[in-house]
Amino acid sequence: MTVSPQDAARALKDVEQVAGRSSALRNYRAATPALILWGLVWIVVSVCCDRWPQHAGLLWGAGDLVGIVGTTVIGVRFTGSRPGRWRDLATAGVAIATAMAAVNLLQIRSVETLTALVALGVGGAYMAWGVWRGARFFVLGLIIAVVSLAAGLLHPPHFYLWIAGAGGGALILGGLWLRRT
Amino acid sequence: MEPDDIIHQSTRLRLMAALYPLTRNERLDFKRLKALSGATDGNLGGHLATLEKAGYVVIEKDFVGKKPRTRASLTKEGRRAFERHLDFLRDILEQSQ
Numbered sequence: 001m002t003v004s005p006q007d008a009a010r011a012l013k014d015v016e017q018v019a020g021r022s023s024a025l026r027n028y029r030a031a032t033p034a035l036i037l038w039g040l041v042w043i044v045v046s047v048c049c050d051r052w053p054q055h056a057g058l059l060w061g062a063g064d065l066v067g068i069v070g071t072t073v074i075g076v077r078f079t080g081s082r083p084g085r086w087r088d089l090a091t092a093g094v095a096i097a098t099a100m101a102a103v104n105l106l107q108i109r110s111v112e113t114l115t116a117l118v119a120l121g122v123g124g125a126y127m128a129w130g131v132w133r134g135a136r137f138f139v140l141g142l143i144i145a146v147v148s149l150a151a152g153l154l155h156p157p158h159f160y161l162w163i164a165g166a167g168g169g170a171l172i173l174g175g176l177w178l179r180r181t
Numbered sequence: 182m183e184p185d186d187i188i189h190q191s192t193r194l195r196l197m198a199a200l201y202p203l204t205r206n207e208r209l210d211f212k213r214l215k216a217l218s219g220a221t222d223g224n225l226g227g228h229l230a231t232l233e234k235a236g237y238v239v240i241e242k243d244f245v246g247k248k249p250r251t252r253a254s255l256t257k258e259g260r261r262a263f264e265r266h267l268d269f270l271r272d273i274l275e276q277s278q
Contacts, residue, residue, distance in 0.1 A: 001184050005277035008270040011194055015267065018198035022209070022217050026202055 024134040028178035031137070034071045035178065039171030041067045046164030049115070053160070056111040060118075068092060095125075112159050116152025119167045120145055140174035185266040187235045192220050193228050197263045200238065200255045208241065208252035229253055237262055 003011075045063035049056045099121060108114050123145025130138025147166030156162055188197055199217040200209060209217075215225050232238040237259030241252050255263070 001186055001189065003184055003189070003270070003273055005273055008273040011189070011191070012267070012270050012274070014191065014195060015198040018195045018217055019201055022199040023202040025213065025217075026207065 027133045028136060030075075032175045032179040033074045035140075035171045035175030037070045037074065038067050039168045039173075039175060041070075041168075042171060043164045043168030046115075046160045046168060049111075050158055050160035050164075053111065056115065056160075060115070064096075112155060113152060115160070115163055116148050119148035119163055120152065122167065123148055136174070136178055140170060140177075143170045143174075182265075182269045182272055184269050185262050187231060187237070188262060188266045190228070192218055192224065193232055194266075195219065196225075196228060196232065196253075197237070197255070197259065200253060201260065201263055203254060205254075208254045211251040211253075214253060232259065235259075235262075 041063045045059050048059050052059070099118065103114060103117070108117065123141045123143070126141025126144065127138050128141075130136065130141055144167055147170070148163065151159055151162040151166060188194055195218040196214060199214055203209065211225065214220070214229075215222065218225065218228075220228060229238060229240055233240050236256060238253050239256055241254075243250055243252075
């Protein structure tokens with residue numbers, strides 16, 4: 001069989017396109033359970049914060065712990081144990097440590113502002129992820145970021161319920177949306 | 182370097198490309214493979230059977246509730262053959278430049 005350079009270029013382009021689409025679909029499927037889990041955590045914690053705002057820090061700490069453990073379990077079940085899994089946890093650790101350092105540096109004392117800032121950061125992270133791994137992540141991140149920013153600036157009554165709707169709702173709906181692919 | 186005649190056929194090349202990003206525990210079902218490869222119902226089964234016969238893919242059939250489900254994944258040999266074929270194609274391009 002002889003293959004011309006034009007045929008080779010066409011075949012490689014085909015491979016790149018199909019593998020890229022397959023990879024995006026794979027990422028969507030892999031992300032769905034974790035997104036729904038984080039959405040539920042977000043809603044439960046935010047509703048609890050609305051009821052007991054004085055315990056917001058503790059509630060978010062507990063919620064984050066549930067989310068991180070759950071995401072790790074989901075990740076292992078989806079892709080199996082693989083070398084380098086520690087890098088995922090290390091990445092989450094670095095992000096959390098950097099966020100905590102930034103909060104101290106900026107001397108943010110209002111829990112509501114802090115909550116909106118974290119939600120905005122999550123939205124931004126999804127948008128950045130979406131640039132590489134699929135447009136749907138970007139749209140999801142944009143929705144979270146815009147609503148969080150609006151809630152953080154306007155401080156509406158029942159602020160935490162806004163955050164529950166923006167963050168938790170968007171994550172759950174986003175997870176279901178990704179699942180349809 | 183020689184081309185892989187089985188993989189080089191355009192639909193089979195796209196099927197291999199669709200399966201390549203999956204990890205060891207993952208499978209792609211018939212519906213998604215069809216969408217990704219642009220194959221029709223009629224020829225998808227035939228191309229998958231050719232790849233299976235060559236030892237490049239594993240096909241699993243089961244039921245979800247009462248609905249039959251067909252899923253495919255790459256074997257180690259299939260992954261290596263696909264990578265060799267991509268190297269062959271890249272070589273042709275490099276030599277032509």
